[in-house]
Amino acid sequence: MTSLAGLNNLTTINNTLGISYCDNLADLSSLLQLNTISGSAIIQHCPALINFNGLNNLTTINLIYILNNAQLNDVSDLQNINITSLTHLDISNNPVLAYCSNPNFCTYLDNPANSANIIGNVSNCASRDQVIIVCHPNDCGWNGDIVLNSQQDLFDFFINYPVCNRIRGNVRISGNDIVDVTPFLQITKIDGKLQIENNPVLTSLQGMQNIVSVGSLEVLTNPLLTSLAFNALTQTDGDIFIGYNWILADLSGLSSLSFVDGDLFMWQFKSNQFSRFK
Numbered sequence: 001m002t003s004l005a006g007l008n009n010l011t012t013i014n015n016t017l018g019i020s021y022c023d024n025l026a027d028l029s030s031l032l033q034l035n036t037i038s039g040s041a042i043i044q045h046c047p048a049l050i051n052f053n054g055l056n057n058l059t060t061i062n063l064i065y066i067l068n069n070a071q072l073n074d075v076s077d078l079q080n081i082n083i084t085s086l087t088h089l090d091i092s093n094n095p096v097l098a099y100c101s102n103p104n105f106c107t108y109l110d111n112p113a114n115s116a117n118i119i120g121n122v123s124n125c126a127s128r129d130q131v132i133i134v135c136h137p138n139d140c141g142w143n144g145d146i147v148l149n150s151q152q153d154l155f156d157f158f159i160n161y162p163v164c165n166r167i168r169g170n171v172r173i174s175g176n177d178i179v180d181v182t183p184f185l186q187i188t189k190i191d192g193k194l195q196i197e198n199n200p201v202l203t204s205l206q207g208m209q210n211i212v213s214v215g216s217l218e219v220l221t222n223p224l225l226t227s228l229a230f231n232a233l234t235q236t237d238g239d240i241f242i243g244y245n246w247i248l249a250d251l252s253g254l255s256s257l258s259f260v261d262g263d264l265f266m267w268q269f270k271s272n273q274f275s276r277f278k
Contacts, residue, residue: 004030004054015039022046028054036060044068052077063088075100083108093120099134100125106135140164145192150175158183167191170215174198182207190214193238197221205229205253213237216262220244228253235259243267 002024010031016039019025026048035057043049044067051074059082066075072094079102086108091100101124108114109132116128124134133139140146140161146169148154153175158164163186170192173181178199184207196205197220205219209231216238219228225245230253239262242251246268 001025003027007031008033010034012036013038017041017043019043020045022049024048026050028052031055032057034058038062040065042067047071050074056080060085062086063090065090066092066094068093069097070095072097075105076102078102079104086114088115088117090117091121091125092117094125095120095122097121097125098123101131101134105131109135136166138163138165140167140187145170145172147172148175148178151177151180154178154181154183158186165189171195172197176200178202180207181205184208185210188212188232192216193218195220200224216240218242223247230254231256233257236261238262240264241266 001022004025004027007030011033013034013036017037020042023046025046028049031054034055037058037060040063041061042065044065047070049069050071054077056077057080058078059080061081062085064078064086066072067090073096075091075097081104083104089105089108091097098121100118100121109116109128118125118128118131124130140157146157146167148157148171154173165186166189167187168191171190172195174195174197179201181202188210189212192215194214194216195218197218199222201224202222203224203226205225205227206229209229211230212232213235214233214237216236218241219225220241221244223244223246225248227248228251233254234256235258240260242248243266251266
């Protein structure tokens with residue numbers, strides 16, 4: 001079989017579309033009218049198939065299986081699928097498929113509760129995590145926590161993510177030699193907790209001045225810290241704790257803060273003063 005000619009008027013399949021072991025099939029264009037598959041689409045072991053041209057108008061489907069297609073290099077023709085109908089996405093063992101970050105697939109994969117299996121492809125389609133990284137080029141990593149325990153850790157992290165401006169997980173900065181947090185100049189949003197704690201030689205938070213929002217904020221036990229630098233921070237989604245920063249004179253570095261969705265605690269922020277407020 002070299003084509004699906006004869007199916008040109010097909011619009012709906014109420015169960016499964018299965019296209020399997022079709023050695024010479026290189027063209028799905030006869031399915032151009034197809035818009036609804038109520039069950040699954042299984043396209044597997046079709047070594048001549050290089051793209052899904054012909055499925056451009058498919059909008060509704062329940063499960064997708066794209067498996068073991070030796071020359072498949074493009075799945076962008078599936079970008080009109082409405083993910084509200086999708087319950088499983090499987091893109092596996094397509095050895096030259098290097099990109100599968102369709103906008104609709106990105107939205108689907110963003111939700112960790114959504115079922116997906118992406119393995120055995122290459123490059124930017126090699127795994128679910130890799131697809132998500134490509135989907136969000138301005139994110140630093142994906143949704144894991146970031147722990148920076150040395151000055152070199154700070155420099156290395158932003159060498160690895162040179163254009164990112166959003167961190168979705170928690171950030172902990174804590175190290176005996178950390179003196180410079182300017183690599184954070186590019187960051188504007190941290191979804192999780194920003195924790196700056198136990199940095200014995202850190203004197204300045206210059207580098208944090210472009211952060212607009214954080215999940216929560218802790219600045220604790222930085223004995224040489226003289227000032228804050230969260231000049232753009234307008235809100236937190238949780239608590240703020242600032243304490244044991246023995247020579248921190250004031251909180252002028254929070255001058256843009258207007259909303260704290262949690263507790264605000266401050267203590268020992270000046271060497272000769274102990275204050276705690278709630």
